[in-house]
Amino acid sequence: MKIDITESAREWFENEVGLKKGSGVRFSGKVYGNTEVHEGFSVGMEVGQPSDILAETTINGIIYFIDKHDEWFFSGYDLQVSFDKKRDEPIYHFIEQK
Template sequence: MTSAKNKMNISVTEKAHAWFKKEFDLENGDGIRFFGKLYGKTAVHDNYSLGMQYAQPNDVLAQVDVDGVIYFIEKSDEWFFSGYDFHVDYDENADEPLYSFT
């Protein structure tokens, strides 16, 4: 799903979804929020890193539903994701999510 304002997309692969489901013991109706936080680094941000938390959507910028689990970004985090589509995959070697911004 995309937001009307900036047409941002979020995608989560089936392998990434399986990891989140296992790690967070997710059930239908649960949600995972992605957000920007101070300190760290991403491929497109210096001094900021990506955070995630178990949460319910409130004021959604973008979201995708994968088998009843909602992965989303709040409008308050638009500053971090603006200008990019956000993709969540799974790194089998590291056994963790792999994030990319396009």
């Protein structure tokens, strides 16, 4: 599993969330909403430090990660995080692993 953060999403996380080198962003599954592959669940995001990492990528000293206990939500997919300029928020895409 891999996590891909687009340049526009990275800029949003750094500027709007105020992340600095050494910060971490955890992606998780949360109840309510929908994704491209889940009914009744959406992607949650919170600032925090990793403890039991399933997947990670580091950009500008900021670690973007998924914990192992969220494997049920991301299993079989890579996560691509892009940015919707109209809505001014990240967009989460699930890319099926081959």
